[in-house]
Each structure stands twice: as structure tokens, then as C-alpha cells.
Amino acid sequence: xxxxxxxxMCFFIFACSSTKVHLYTRYLSAEETxxxxxxxxxxxxxxxxxxxxxxxxxxxxxxxxxxxxxGENTLNILIDTLANIGWLVPTVQLIFxxxxxxxxxxxxxxxxxxxxxxxxxxTRQDLVNExxxxxxxxxxxxxxxxxxxYQFLYLTKTDHQSRKSEQLKGSWQITSYPYIELVSSNKMWxxxxxxQKNIETDVVGKIEIIELKPVxxxxxxxxxSFLYGLRV
Numbered sequence: 001x002x003x004x005x006x007x008x009m010c011f012f013i014f015a016c017s018s019t020k021v022h023l024y025t026r027y028l029s030a031e032e033t034x035x036x037x038x039x040x041x042x043x044x045x046x047x048x049x050x051x052x053x054x055x056x057x058x059x060x061x062x063x064x065x066x067x068x069x070x071g072e073n074t075l076n077i078l079i080d081t082l083a084n085i086g087w088l089v090p091t092v093q094l095i096f097x098x099x100x101x102x103x104x105x106x107x108x109x110x111x112x113x114x115x116x117x118x119x120x121x122x123t124r125q126d127l128v129n130e131x132x133x134x135x136x137x138x139x140x141x142x143x144x145x146x147x148x149x150y151q152f153l154y155l156t157k158t159d160h161q162s163r164k165s166e167q168l169k170g171s172w173q174i175t176s177y178p179y180i181e182l183v184s185s186n187k188m189w190x191x192x193x194x195x196q197k198n199i200e201t202d203v204v205g206k207i208e209i210i211e212l213k214p215v216x217x218x219x220x221x222x223x224x225s226f227l228y229g230l231r232v
Contacts, residue, residue: 019074020046020106024054027112036111039085043077053121053178053196054110062091064108078107087111122195122210124174131212131226138222142212144172150182152221167220180212192216193226200229207231 021040025033037047065075079089089109125146133140139155152168170184178195193212200207212226 018046018105019044019069019071019078020048020104021078022048022050022106022108024052024108024110025049026051026053032111032113035085036082036087036109039081040078043081045078053194054112055176058091058110059112060091061087061089061112062093062108062110063089064093064110066104066106067094068104069107070105075107078109082109121177122197126210127174127180127195129210129228131210131228133222133224134211134227136222136224138224140222140224140226142226148172179215189220191221205231 023033023036023040028036033049037049041047063075063079069075071077075092079092082089089111127144128146129144131142131144133142141153141155143151143153145151148171150170150172166186167184167189170182170189172180172182174195175181175192180193180195182191182193183189192215194215196211196213198209198211200209207229208231210228210230214223214225217223
């Protein structure tokens with residue numbers, strides 16, 4: 001019997017040895033993250049931890065998987081192992097959710113503890129603000145208007161402003177949360193930002209910060225983040 005158990009364990013490890021598990025830990029404690037990682041690594045899974053925002057539509061623990069996952073029982077082994085340590089995964093979904101796409105031999109594991117809901121999403125209306133630049137040398141503002149228009153404004157005169165004025169106005173939209181797309185009025189320029197929300201505390205109290213972080217290199221705009229703060 002002992003030999004059979006050893007052989008079964010070796011089979012499981014062989015089946016899972018090259019499968020990458022992208023573990024979303026945004027709503028997990030350090031202890032929960034460590035427990036899940038340790039158990040799955042023990043079966044040979046390659047764990048890649050991240051703190052990314054969940055895609056739209058994910059309201060319970062979910063397993064997203066590529067059709068190219070190797071091993072007939074790999075997904076069952078993963079789900080059963082999680083169940084044994086207290087994590088039920090009621091939703092198993094092929095290929096993608098939102099714009100989270102898994103290729104080759106990989107899966108996305110998005111865990112939400114019981115009673116926890118995504119509370120850090122920002123609605124379209126909440127994005128309608130005037131933002132100030134940060135994490136860059138240029139001083140700029142970005143206004144997102146309720147009519148889906150946007151305006152960049154340089155607070156000091158620069159060569160960027162005079163050469164590329166056509167990109168400073170246009171339209172904006174949420175493509176797939178948490179990403180926002182800005183398209184210039186002449187349709188020649190597109191800029192993409194990731195929406196992040198955090199709570200900071202100063203001597204007065206708590207401040208809710210909405211930050212728009214660039215997700216690609218802007219060759220015609222400074223690579224700035226844009227921030228808006230509201231006391232809560």
C-alpha cells in the first residue's frame with residue numbers, strides 16, 4: 001500500500017510538473033498565500049504569484065485555464081488539492097475572463113475568501129475627475145469628463161505640447177476593467193492606463209486614491225501616472 005501511495009504521488013507530480021499556476025493573491029493574507037503555494041508546489045505546480053485586479057465578472061473563487069493544459073487529470077488534481085485545504089473553486093472557466101488570457105500549459109487561480117467581494121473596483125462615474133501627474137518629471141493634469149472626452153494639460157510650456165497638440169484631447173472608455181483607453185480626436189493616438197484604487201492615511205484621516213498607471217511606453221507623451229484623491 002505504501003508503495004502504491006508513493007507511485008500515485010510520483011504520477012501526480014509528473015502530471016503537474018510543468019503547469020504554471022498564476023495565483024491571484026489580492027484578497028489573500030500572507031498565511032493563506034503561503035499555504036496554497038506550499039501545497040501546490042508540493043505537487044509540482046509552478047506557482048507565479050501576483051496581486052492584479054480581478055477581471056470583470058469574477059465574484060467567487062475561479063479557475064481559468066488554457067485548452068493546452070497538459071495532463072488529463074491536472075485540473076482535477078488542482079481542484080481536489082485546494083478543496084482539501086479549505087478552498088472550494090465553484091467556477092472553472094476556459095481560456096479567458098475579461099482580458100486575462102492564458103496560453104500554453106497554464107492556469108489562472110483567483111481565490112476569494114468566503115464573504116469577501118471585490119471592493120476596489122472604480123465605476124465609470126467615479127473616474128470623472130481631474131488628475132495630477134506623478135512619478136515623472138513633467139507637470140501635467142488629465143481631465144476625464146462625463147461626456148467621455150478627455151484633456152491633457154501641461155502646466156508648463158514644453159516642446160511636447162507644441163509638437164503634439166492633437167493628442168491632448170479626445171475620448172476615453174473602460175475597455176475591460178481595470179484598463180482605460182484614451183483615443184485622440186484625430187484617431188491617430190491611443191494611450192492605455194491601468195486603474196488602481198488605494199487607501200492612504202495622513203494626520204487628518206484616510207484618503208481614497210485613484211491612480212491611472214501607464215501600461216505601455218508613450219513615445220509622444222511623458223510616461224506619467226495620474227492621481228486623484230478624495231477624503232473618506
